[in-house]
Amino acid sequence: MTANPALWSSADIEAATGGKASRAFAVTGVSIDTRTIQPGDLFVALKDVRDGHDFVATALAKGAAAAMVSHRPEGMAADAPLFIVPDVLAGLTDLGGAGRARSRAKVIAVTGSVGKTSTKEMLRIILAGQGKTHAAEASYNNHWGVPLTLARMPQDAEFAVIEVGMNHPGEIEPLARLTRPHVALITTIAAAHLEAFADMNGIAIEKSSLFKGLEPGGTAVVPLGLDQSPLMLHAAKAQGCKIVTFGASPAADWRQKQLSLSDRASATRAVRSGHDILFKVMSPGRHFAMNGLGALAAAEALGLDLAIAATDLGHWTPPSGRGLRERILLDPVENLGFDLIDDAFNANPASLSAALDVLIAACPEDGCGRLAKGRRIAILGDMLELGPTEMDLHRAVAKHPNLSAISVIHCAGPRMRALYDILPRSQRGEWAATAEALASRVRSLVDAGDIILVKGSKGAKVSLVVDAFRKLGQSTAARGIGR
Secondary structure, X not given: OOOOOOOEEHHHHHHHHOOEEOOOOEEOEEEOOOOOOOOOEEEEOOEOOOEHHHHHHHHHHOOOOEEEEOOOOOOOOOOOOEEEOOOHHHHHHHHHHHHHHHOOOEEEEEEOOOOHHHHHHHHHHHHHOOOOEEEOOOOOOOOOHHHHHHHOOOOOOOEEEEEOOOOOOOOHHHHHHHHOOOEEEEOOXXXXXXXXXXXXXXXXXXXXXXXXXXXXXXXEEEEOOOOOHXXXXXXXXXXXXXXXXXXXXXXXXXXXXXXXEOOOOEEEEEEEOOEEEEEEEOOOOHHHHHHHHHHHHHHHHOOOOHHHHHHHHOOOOOOOOOOEEEEEEEEOOOOEEEEEEEEOOOOOHHHHHXXXXXXXXXXXXXOOOOOOOOOEEEEEEOOOOOHHHHHHHHHHHHHOOOHHHOOEEEEEOOOHHHHHOOOOOOOEEXXXXXXXXXXXXXXXXXXXXXXXXXXXXXXXXXXXXXHHHHOOOEEEEOOOOOO
């Protein structure tokens, strides 16, 4: 077996950070978590809920080549391979900057109120078909996630996709300048993180600061047709960069001309420079289709082959927690079960509306359970960080134009109580103060033939409900399963 090539030598890290190695070493990766650390990694002892210095011994015992620390942990052997910096987060940020500086990769940065991770994963698939691609893991999009992603970037990467997020004003610009993208894409603007912003215009302005990091000659990819689109276009023009727009608006450079939603996929006919382009993604959802359109616009800005890009995009499916649809078999012999849509990672009004659209487009199976008809069931947890109007925003879910197509809506959390209390009695299922309480009752909430959506903010912990449903039977990917 060929050993992994060195990613960083101790001399490289010294040059990048100004820190000092206790002895020479080379690392093949960078990690902040001893639970997933691999032999040869540099363990970065960040301080969060726990102090990473408490885990240095564990990291080294698991094969870490060295640890980046601000001081020698108590009881550490004198010959332990340590790299000492004044501040560990600053050291990681400097290392990420050096990783970006030495790379020849074409870089795409992605932000937006909704769809960052899905779009990043679409771009990963598109770019990987046309060159060696590096992309952020999970949702590593904050003040430590972005530098960690850049520090992990292989020197021979040809493309990179960096997800950039925020919770408060002023967070995106430094990350954008660290990333220095060739293409900066905003997926959309929606009501999210309103606790920290006066209104959605403030969110749009913060998201648009991504353009401040663009490389000379870079391209801003901007969604058209939103109330905040003029603000984003103004911000892009202020940077003097190229601008490409996408959306359903007739004025968009990449225009969604036609959208067809099936039970399993979203197929789009788009128009670009007078030419039709057909593509699909393997999940129903207007938001997924629009994310795909933005991803293709970004791919074009890098000069990729669009025919190959559109074909490769057709292999994308949502990751776990972000709309993944799977089959839970209650009786594998008779192939009896229910479908579960796991969208439990996060939620705001826009993403919840889109998730409800996916559920409404899905087709339950009749005549296979205790009940004569299969049902569409929504289990909704609190949407967090919505600010002073949060209760009104939860109640507004009841105004979804096709909500009546959902048979039963169960709710968890004090904010979702506002929705629960105004639902029609015929649709009102159960309410629980916590997702954990609702998870304990899942067996009575489901029948064979049903399709269940679970959606809520990460902090609402509706992933516990997803896990409880999975434990009812045998989980398998829904796509390709016969009925």
